[in-house]
Amino acid sequence: MIHQYKSNGYNIVLDVNSGAVHVVDDIVYDLIKIVEELLKNGAPDDSGYLAQAVADRKALSYTKEEIEEALEEILALKAEGILYAPDIYEKYIGDFKKRETVVKALCLHIAHDCNLACKYCFAEEGEYHGRRALMSFETGKKALDFLVANSGNRVNLEVDFFGGEPLMNWKVVKELVAYGRSLEEPNHKKFRFTLTTNGVLLNDEVMEFVNKEMSNVVLSIDGRKSTNDRMRPHRGGQGSYDEIVPKFQKLAASRDQMNYYVRGTFTRNNPDFSEDVAHLADLGFEQISVEPVVAKPEEEYALREEDLDKLFAEYD
Numbered sequence: 001m002i003h004q005y006k007s008n009g010y011n012i013v014l015d016v017n018s019g020a021v022h023v024v025d026d027i028v029y030d031l032i033k034i035v036e037e038l039l040k041n042g043a044p045d046d047s048g049y050l051a052q053a054v055a056d057r058k059a060l061s062y063t064k065e066e067i068e069e070a071l072e073e074i075l076a077l078k079a080e081g082i083l084y085a086p087d088i089y090e091k092y093i094g095d096f097k098k099r100e101t102v103v104k105a106l107c108l109h110i111a112h113d114c115n116l117a118c119k120y121c122f123a124e125e126g127e128y129h130g131r132r133a134l135m136s137f138e139t140g141k142k143a144l145d146f147l148v149a150n151s152g153n154r155v156n157l158e159v160d161f162f163g164g165e166p167l168m169n170w171k172v173v174k175e176l177v178a179y180g181r182s183l184e185e186p187n188h189k190k191f192r193f194t195l196t197t198n199g200v201l202l203n204d205e206v207m208e209f210v211n212k213e214m215s216n217v218v219l220s221i222d223g224r225k226s227t228n229d230r231m232r233p234h235r236g237g238q239g240s241y242d243e244i245v246p247k248f249q250k251l252a253a254s255r256d257q258m259n260y261y262v263r264g265t266f267t268r269n270n271p272d273f274s275e276d277v278a279h280l281a282d283l284g285f286e287q288i289s290v291e292p293v294v295a296k297p298e299e300e301y302a303l304r305e306e307d308l309d310k311l312f313a314e315y316d
């Protein structure tokens with residue numbers, strides 16, 4: 001199976017089954033899909049035969065010699081097993097679907113409440129269209145028990161403390177981490193805890209605990225102060241940038257710039273979001289992920305079809 005696309009002046013071909021990625025010239029790019037179809041329909045992998053078949057099928061602006069040369073290259077990649085590679089999983093996929101599944105990860109909504117009022121919040125400022133509520137230790141404990149009981153013989157289990165804002169229920173987070181650790185040895189399990197936070201309540205005590213217990217931390221910030229504060233204000237309207245940046249910098253440095261990432265969302269308000277990525281890098285962050293907003297089309301900040309060319313250019 002072939003997947004091909006052009007980006008930043010490169011012709012890129014992915015041979016899905018072998019996992020090989022090729023950067024090719026225009027003629028090879030144009031011929032690869034045609035040859036794939038011919039081979040599927042039973043054509044022999046002979047460059048002379050294929051050259052004729054290609055010429056018969058499509059009016060290409062290349063000379064016969066150029067086509068033959070490109071076909072030699074294509075067939076050499078095929079012979080190496082890195083182009084048109086067979087799907088070796090096809091005959092097993094039926095059994096794979098029938099396998100007994102296990103639970104290996106939980107995302108715990110530890111707080112349906114939040115101290116920010118982000119405009120794009122899918123959690124409706126943490127409330128998820130319900131009432132404000134914090135998860136009790138008892139409920140979290142049952143969730144961890146459920147995970148262990150349904151994880152089969154899988155050793156490594158993942159639990160993400162998510163919200164709303166999980167630090168609004170910090171005591172229960174700590175209690176659940178301790179409870180999870182107590183389950184490890186008797187059940188032959190290993191918990192990998194992660195935390196997603198907006199940073200407002202981050203302090204030294206939280207950082208110390210996080211560095212001891214959390215395998216990864218996701219720190220929410222959208223980029224430049226203007227970008228962040230427009231979409232991630234407090235309920236009273238004041239921005240969050242100034243208070244969270246120094247704390248995020250401190251936490252990232254204390255983790256040697258590893259096992260964390262700053263996570264931003266871009267919207268129609270900042271179609272030049274590469275500037276926000278660059279700004280986060282200028283702040284010293286080495287692990288950065290900035291992703292498109294998910295929003296109802298009627299929202300003024302929702303991305304639209306007509307924005308795509310600009311957005312693709314930003315990705316490049």
Ligand code: SF4
Binds near residue numbers: 115117125163198
């Ligand atoms: S910090 Fe997260 S949960 Fe809170 S309002 Fe912003 S997006 Fe929603």
